[in-house]
Amino acid sequence: MKAVKSGKYDFPKEEWDSVTEEAKDLIKNMLKYAPKDRFSAEQSLSHKWFKKFETATGKLPGLNSNTISNIKKFHNENKLQQATLSYIVNQLISKEEKNQLLNQFQSWDKNGDGVLSKEEIFNGYKALFGELKAKEDIDEIMESMDLDGNGVIDYNEFITATINKAKILSKQNLETAFKAFDKDGSGKISVDEIMSIFSQSSSVEEKKKFERLIIDFDANGDGEISLEEFKTLMSKLF
Numbered sequence: 001m002k003a004v005k006s007g008k009y010d011f012p013k014e015e016w017d018s019v020t021e022e023a024k025d026l027i028k029n030m031l032k033y034a035p036k037d038r039f040s041a042e043q044s045l046s047h048k049w050f051k052k053f054e055t056a057t058g059k060l061p062g063l064n065s066n067t068i069s070n071i072k073k074f075h076n077e078n079k080l081q082q083a084t085l086s087y088i089v090n091q092l093i094s095k096e097e098k099n100q101l102l103n104q105f106q107s108w109d110k111n112g113d114g115v116l117s118k119e120e121i122f123n124g125y126k127a128l129f130g131e132l133k134a135k136e137d138i139d140e141i142m143e144s145m146d147l148d149g150n151g152v153i154d155y156n157e158f159i160t161a162t163i164n165k166a167k168i169l170s171k172q173n174l175e176t177a178f179k180a181f182d183k184d185g186s187g188k189i190s191v192d193e194i195m196s197i198f199s200q201s202s203s204v205e206e207k208k209k210f211e212r213l214i215i216d217f218d219a220n221g222d223g224e225i226s227l228e229e230f231k232t233l234m235s236k237l238f
Contacts, residue, residue: 007033022049080194080213082147084234085160087180088173093163101159116153118142169234178230188224 003009009031011024026049032038039047089098108116108124121141126134145153145161181189181197191210217225217233 007031020049022047022052025049080217081234081236082160083197084174084177084181085163085165085168086156087177088168089159089163090156091180092173092176093168097163101163102155104162105155105158114155116158118151121145121153171231174231174234175227178227188222188226189230190224 011019016024026039026044026047029039029047030044044050089101105116106112108120110120110123118138122134122138125138125141129137142153145157147157147160178189179185181193183193183196191207191214194210194214195207211223214223214225217229219229219232220226
């Protein structure tokens with residue numbers, strides 16, 4: 001508090017060594033001790049650090065080429081794969097990574113309704129890569145991301161498709177997710193355990209659906225998913 005009252009601060013090398021001089025200059029101006037010298041919000045947003053991120057449309061970028069690449073690599077095939085990705089994204093990634101994904105999503109959600117329409121995705125993609133490329137890829141992107149087939153992309157579908165799979169599907173994250181699904185601690189995931197996580201129904205028809213789903217994971221045919229089987233199938237996503 002004494003440092004705050006005196007207006008003195010520094011940039012410890014360990015935390016700030018990778019931060020650019022432009023970013024530090026912005027922060028210094030935002031922390032000027034005298035209010036008359038301190039940057040306003042408008043002055044801050046006009047600073048050169050923000051300016052270097054502007055696109056031709058004058059907007060801060062949302063999705064980038066890496067994100068688009070992640071979308072096009074995403075295989076909308078197995079519900080358990082999708083559910084595992086969703087679990088890891090919602091439970092295991094850092095707050096910083098979540099905020100980055102949320103910012104990307106919001107940059108394309110122009111009407112703020114919480115979902116991305118085909119038009120919003122097309123316009124955002126067009127701003128990055130041009131109209132011709134957007135027309136070529138829009139149907140493929142929509143098909144990849146629209147997991148429930150309702151014609152719009154919600155936030156959960158968005159992050160499941162766009163996140164860097166190789167980064168989040170680490171050994172530690174997969175083992176943590178597996179333990180969460182393996183409720184009885186047997187070292188294997190049964191159909192009943194999968195149903196208890198992903199379904200509110202206990203009907204025979206629903207159980208058969210999950211039995212068919214488990215076939216993709218069950219390499220040795222014992223009707224359950226081992227940790228190694230789980231890791232093997234999840235590795236196919238990247």
